[in-house]
Amino acid sequence: MIREELVIDRIGVIGLGMVGGAVAKACSKAGLRVLGYDRYLGIGDPERLAGCRVVFLCVPTPASPDGGFDLDEVWAAVGEIEPVLGEGSIVAVKSTVPPGTVDRLADAFPRIEFADLPEFLVASNPDETFVNPDRVVVGAGSTTAATILVELMSMVAPEAPAIVVRPIEAELAKLCANALLAAKVAMANELSDVCAQYDVQWPRVKAVVGLDRRIGPDHLSVTRERGFGGACLPKDLDGLIAAAASSGRSPSLLRFVADFNRDIRMQAERDAMGGSTEWAASNGRKAPSSNGRQLTERGRSQP
Numbered sequence: 001m002i003r004e005e006l007v008i009d010r011i012g013v014i015g016l017g018m019v020g021g022a023v024a025k026a027c028s029k030a031g032l033r034v035l036g037y038d039r040y041l042g043i044g045d046p047e048r049l050a051g052c053r054v055v056f057l058c059v060p061t062p063a064s065p066d067g068g069f070d071l072d073e074v075w076a077a078v079g080e081i082e083p084v085l086g087e088g089s090i091v092a093v094k095s096t097v098p099p100g101t102v103d104r105l106a107d108a109f110p111r112i113e114f115a116d117l118p119e120f121l122v123a124s125n126p127d128e129t130f131v132n133p134d135r136v137v138v139g140a141g142s143t144t145a146a147t148i149l150v151e152l153m154s155m156v157a158p159e160a161p162a163i164v165v166r167p168i169e170a171e172l173a174k175l176c177a178n179a180l181l182a183a184k185v186a187m188a189n190e191l192s193d194v195c196a197q198y199d200v201q202w203p204r205v206k207a208v209v210g211l212d213r214r215i216g217p218d219h220l221s222v223t224r225e226r227g228f229g230g231a232c233l234p235k236d237l238d239g240l241i242a243a244a245a246s247s248g249r250s251p252s253l254l255r256f257v258a259d260f261n262r263d264i265r266m267q268a269e270r271d272a273m274g275g276s277t278e279w280a281a282s283n284g285r286k287a288p289s290s291n292g293r294q295l296t297e298r299g300r301s302q303p
C-alpha cells in the first residue's frame with residue numbers, strides 16, 4: 001500500500017540555497033529526479049515543477065523588523081507554485097517558520113497538502129549533516145502525506161529515525177531545539193566568566209562538564225565574538241519570542257537569553273575595537289586585564 005502511494009520518481013525543490021542545495025543533492029543521490037526552481041538565482045520556473053507529487057520549500061525566512069519571521073517569500077513561492085501542482089500534491093516546508101504557518105497555508109490553499117519538515121543541518125557541513133540527522137521530523141496533516149514523506153526521507157536519510165507529529169508540533173520542535181542550543185551557548189559564556197574569576201580556564205572545565213551525557217560537549221565553546229551568532233540561532237530565538245508574545249505569553253527567560261547574548265557580543269566587539277574594557281557592569285562580571293589577555297585566551301580556546 002505504501003509503495004502504491006509512493007509513485008514518486010521526481011521531486012521539486014524551491015529555493016536552491018544552503019538547505020535547498022542539500023535537499024537537491026541528497027535526493028538526486030537517492031536516485032530521484034530533482035527539479036529545482038530559484039526565483040532569484042534564475043534557475044528553472046514554477047511550471048517546471050508540474051507533476052511533482054512532493055515539493056520541498058526551502059526559501060529564506062529572515063527576521064522582520066519586529067523580530068518575528070518575514071514569511072513573504074514563503075507565501076510568494078507557494079502562490080506561484082500552487083496553480084501548477086496537481087491536486088493532493090505535498091509542499092514540504094523546510095524553511096524555519098513560526099508555529100501555525102503550515103496550518104495557515106493549508107487553509108489558504110486547500111487543493112494541495114502541506115507538511116512541516118524542519119531542517120537541522122549544520123551550516124559548516126550542510127550536505128553531510130542533512131543526510132545524517134539525529135532524527136527526521138515529519139509534521140504532517142494527513143496519514144497519506146506522513147506515509148509518503150517518511151518513505152521519501154528514508155531513501156534520503158536511511159539511518160535517521162523518523163518521528164511523525166502535527167505540523168505545529170514540528171514547527172515548535174525546531175524553534176524549541178534552537179532556543180535550548182542558544183541558551184546552552186549563553187550559559188557556557190556565563191560559566192566561562194565565573195571560572196575566570198578563579199583564574200581557571202573554561203576549556204578545562206568544559207572538557208569535564210561536556211562528558212556528562214545529560215549535557216553533552218556541543219555548544220559549550222566560548223568564541224572571541226562571544227555568545228551565539230550565525231544565520232539561525234539569533235533569528236530563530238527572536239522569532240520564537242515574537243511568536244510567543246503574539247500568542248499572549250511573555251517568555252521572560254527566552255528574552256533574557258537573547259538580550260544577554262546581544263550584550264556580550266556588543267561588548268566583545270567594543271573590546272576588539274579597543275574600546276572600553278569594562279564588562280557589562282549590570283551583571284557584575286569581572287573586567288579583563290587591560291591588554292585584553294582574558295578575551296584573547298578565550299578566543300584561542302575555540303575549536
Ligand SMILES: NC(=O)c1ccc[n+]([C@@H]2O[C@H](COP(=O)([O-])OP(=O)(O)OC[C@H]3O[C@@H](n4cnc5c(N)ncnc54)[C@H](O)[C@@H]3O)[C@@H](O)[C@H]2O)c1
Pocket residue numbers: 014015016017018019020037038039040041058059060061062073074076077094095096097119120121122123231232
Ligand atoms: N542555513 C542553515 O543552516 C539552515 C538550517 C536549518 C534551517 N534553515 C532555514 O531554511 C530556510 C532556507 O535557508 P537557507 O540557508 O537555505 O537560505 P539561502 O538564502 O541560502 O537560500 C534560499 C534560496 O531561496 C531563493 N528564493 C528566495 N525567495 C524565493 C522564491 N520566492 N521562490 C524561489 N526561490 C526563492 C533564494 O534565491 C536563495 O537561493 C530558512 O528558513 C532558514 O532559516 C537554514
